Amino acid sequence: MSATITLADVLDDAAILSLEHQLHLGEVIGSHSWNVDLREQRFVFTGDRDLTCSRVHLLGSAAPGPGSWLWAWANPTDYPEPLTELSARVRDFGRQHGIPELASAEVPFGAVPGGPAEPAFEPARVAALLLDAAKVVSGSWTSYHAEVGGGTRAAFLIEHPDFRLPPPAFPRVMRVLQQSLAELPLHDHRRALYGYARGRGLGAAFDPEGTRLAITSPDFSIDVEFDQHNRIAGINAKTTSGN
Template identity: 65%
Template sequence: MSNTSSPSFTDLLDDAAFLSLEHQLHLEEVVGQHNWNVDLQAQRFHFTGEHELTCTGVHLLGSAAPGPGSWLWAWANPSGYPEAVTALTAAVRDFGREHGIPELAEPEVPFGALPGAPDHPRVVAALMTEAAKAVAGRWTSYTAEVGSGTHASFIIEHPSFTLPAPEGPRVMRTIQEGISGLPLNDRRRALYSYGVRRGLQAEFDPSGSRLDLAGSAFRATVEFDELGRPTAINAKMSGADGEQGPEGAQPQG
């Protein structure tokens, strides 16, 4: 894992990956089947359906539009949104300028300038949202198509979105789903960042080939090959003598 004081854009994506995933899984649990609407002038983001809920905070991150093929940060959008809903992106911009990360610092970012040169607005919005989360320390987001193929992304806040204390089954589900489904660059960094940000004990062995994660009632070990790919995950829950969690995670290519 890199310890540089100025992370790269891909470092930020890895830092956000697992904790963001756990928050998004929790959001699905909280709102269930739903519709949504937003009024940015009124600073209101509302879910209706299975569980009606009005967010206590809403921050517009930006939008990815297929026409120009670019992402536009909310702080640079000329539409005149209230400062309260764009201030978070101004802080992300300042971080990008301080650390030399053009994807965060520039008002408009071409799709082709992002890792993998994605061409779908939803993918672009997801990348920019993940990086913003790692900077802002806000973890629950909502991204949706808002017309003509453009996808807008929001950070939303509500007490119900706070994660419960980390428990073994929940943490292991997040790790397994993340390893199998997230486009990670540095898996060791991503898992270590998750452990630290989730409040777990997180420590590598001297060789860097094993990461130990521990909570109040569980311990987990992730083993890596020489390319930093997870090869096995083992977990033991307190009170379940010898019980093992998921094993044999398949390495990503």
């Protein structure tokens, strides 16, 4: 990524790969309850499948009262440093690239691209967006956020070997792309699809004019055409594996 990027760019880089990880998380844990011990740095799911995460990272919290997000590195509570170190890495990235929403201790909801204009907006939206930004910086792609009282939502990145995605298969990749285009607030489709393909280990190459993107694997190919606004104008996909 270049030095001149915005939070909207980072969110596009994250959006589709993040969605696939969250869909996979749901497949792994099913119907569940959760519990976290921040002092012991222990995050546990119980329900359809009992699972203890191998690592947990507190990224921050979104509170409806002030209508703002507070990064974990700036929280006055004396949390263990390993619990908040990823939030500090996000801060340093924000400072390096001049992205105030990542570098500032507290971020008003209305300052987040795709977030709400009113502080009364559900904090879940802002928590999800800023978790996505943190995924690009940290390389940790599975997240969880939940209410912890008074409408405030705590946001975590969580790790476990079972959260790793399976190899990309044609039906799954197409389903993820279709769901992303229908549901996600992408600012730049061209950037988002390229970022997803690269993050998924797929081939990704633009034509000389930059208006077509070829996404390739040994088993399938997806050719995407973009309009002058970097939005998708057409998709042609085919598989060679019979899937």
